[in-house]
Amino acid sequence: xxxxxxIHEIEQTFGEKTVLKNINMEIAKGEILGLLGPSGAGKTTxxxxxxxxxxxxxxxxxxxxxxxxxxxxxxxxxxxxxMDNFGLYERMSCYDNLLFFSKVYGISKKKIxxxxxxxxxxxxxxxxxxxxxxxxxxxxxxxxxxxxEPEILFLxxxxxxxxxATTEEIHKVIREEQAKGVTVFLTTHNMAEAxxxxxxxxxxxxxxxxxxxxxEEICRRYNHQKRIKLHLFNGEDMELAHDNESFDVLAKxxxxxxxxxxHSTEPNLETVFMELxxxxxD
Numbered sequence: 001x002x003x004x005x006x007i008h009e010i011e012q013t014f015g016e017k018t019v020l021k022n023i024n025m026e027i028a029k030g031e032i033l034g035l036l037g038p039s040g041a042g043k044t045t046x047x048x049x050x051x052x053x054x055x056x057x058x059x060x061x062x063x064x065x066x067x068x069x070x071x072x073x074x075x076x077x078x079x080x081x082x083m084d085n086f087g088l089y090e091r092m093s094c095y096d097n098l099l100f101f102s103k104v105y106g107i108s109k110k111k112i113x114x115x116x117x118x119x120x121x122x123x124x125x126x127x128x129x130x131x132x133x134x135x136x137x138x139x140x141x142x143x144x145x146x147x148x149e150p151e152i153l154f155l156x157x158x159x160x161x162x163x164x165a166t167t168e169e170i171h172k173v174i175r176e177e178q179a180k181g182v183t184v185f186l187t188t189h190n191m192a193e194a195x196x197x198x199x200x201x202x203x204x205x206x207x208x209x210x211x212x213x214x215x216e217e218i219c220r221r222y223n224h225q226k227r228i229k230l231h232l233f234n235g236e237d238m239e240l241a242h243d244n245e246s247f248d249v250l251a252k253x254x255x256x257x258x259x260x261x262x263h264s265t266e267p268n269l270e271t272v273f274m275e276l277x278x279x280x281x282d
Contacts, residue, residue: 002029003028004028004029004063005025005026005061005062005063005152005185006027006061007023007046007050007061008024008059008060008062009059010023010046010060011056011057011058012042012046012049012054012056012207013057019042020042020045020049021208023046023209024209025209028183030178030182030183031199031200032178032197032200033183033185033198033199033200034186034187034188034193034198034202034215035185035201036189036269037187037189037204037205038279041206043156043157044083044187046204047081047185047187049061050068051063051071051076051079051081051154052069063152064078077105078151079150080146080148080150080152080153081153081154081156082138082142082153082155082158083156087101087141088137088140090128090130091129091130092128092129093125093126093128094121094125094126095112095126097140098115098116098144099112101147102147112147115143115147118146119143119146120169121139121143135162138159142158142170142173146177150182151181151183152183153177153182153183153185155187159188159190159193160189171193171197174186184197186198191268191269192268194215200212201214201215201218201269203218203272203273205277210276211272218272219269219272222266222267222271223267226241226242226243226265227239227264227265228240228242229264229265230253231260232253232259232260233259233260242264
């Protein structure tokens with residue numbers, strides 16, 4: 001599968017502080033890669049390197065097969081970025097924000113109505129950006145990104161601080177873009193979001209990638225307990241070892257239709273991160 005992003009031994013220092021340490025990664029076309037870590041871990045810095053905003057202190061990054069530092073205007077037209085409230089004009093309406101963006105990037109203004117509808121802002125198109133809630137601003141930023149029909153989406157904490165309903169709307173749009181073959185580079189400290197959306201996850205802590213892989217595979221890898229938890233219809237809770245000796249017990253309850261719920265004990269990403277770093281993600 002074609003790799004659209006490649007990162008080789010990237011390091012970034014600011015004075016005496018090292019923000020990124022020997023980062024290596026390849027991201028395939030149509031993949032959602034989640035860079036998961038707490039605030040200050042270096043996530044935004046890596047995005048700035050990949051989009052040519054920042055030259056790394058060491059190492060190289062390639063986007064579309066070109067060094068990130070050599071990206072041109074033509075390349076940037078294939079890249080969409082959603083970072084905080086970057087680029088919103090508070091005194092302009094939702095529609096006018098997108099109209100201005102369309103003129104700057106040479107995008108047909110016919111796409112504005114469709115972009116607003118897709119993110120659920122059609123009824124708010126005349127509302128000033130300054131009067132939008134945080135969730136609505138996030139959706140407007142996403143609408144602006146989608147108008148350009150990018151091949152790569154860089155989404156920096158796209159659902160931070162949003163309510164569950166708005167978060168789910170943004171997740172739906174992200175999955176739709178992936179289905180079109182768009183590559184998504186997602187930074188987040190929301191482990192549930194990363195587990196739900198991402199094909200691969202890189203756990204970043206103090207500039208180091210401490211673990212990498214598929215979300216479920218990472219969790220299985222750190223399943224030290226290897227236990228099976230049962231909740232029976234009679235209200236009893238049981239734990240069985242994950243071995244052959246428990247098979248007869250499990251089979252007995254199964255035949256008796258006594259099991260209400262059954263779960264394995266692999267940890268979630270938050271637990272894995274705490275084991276590796278001794279700190280929480282958020």
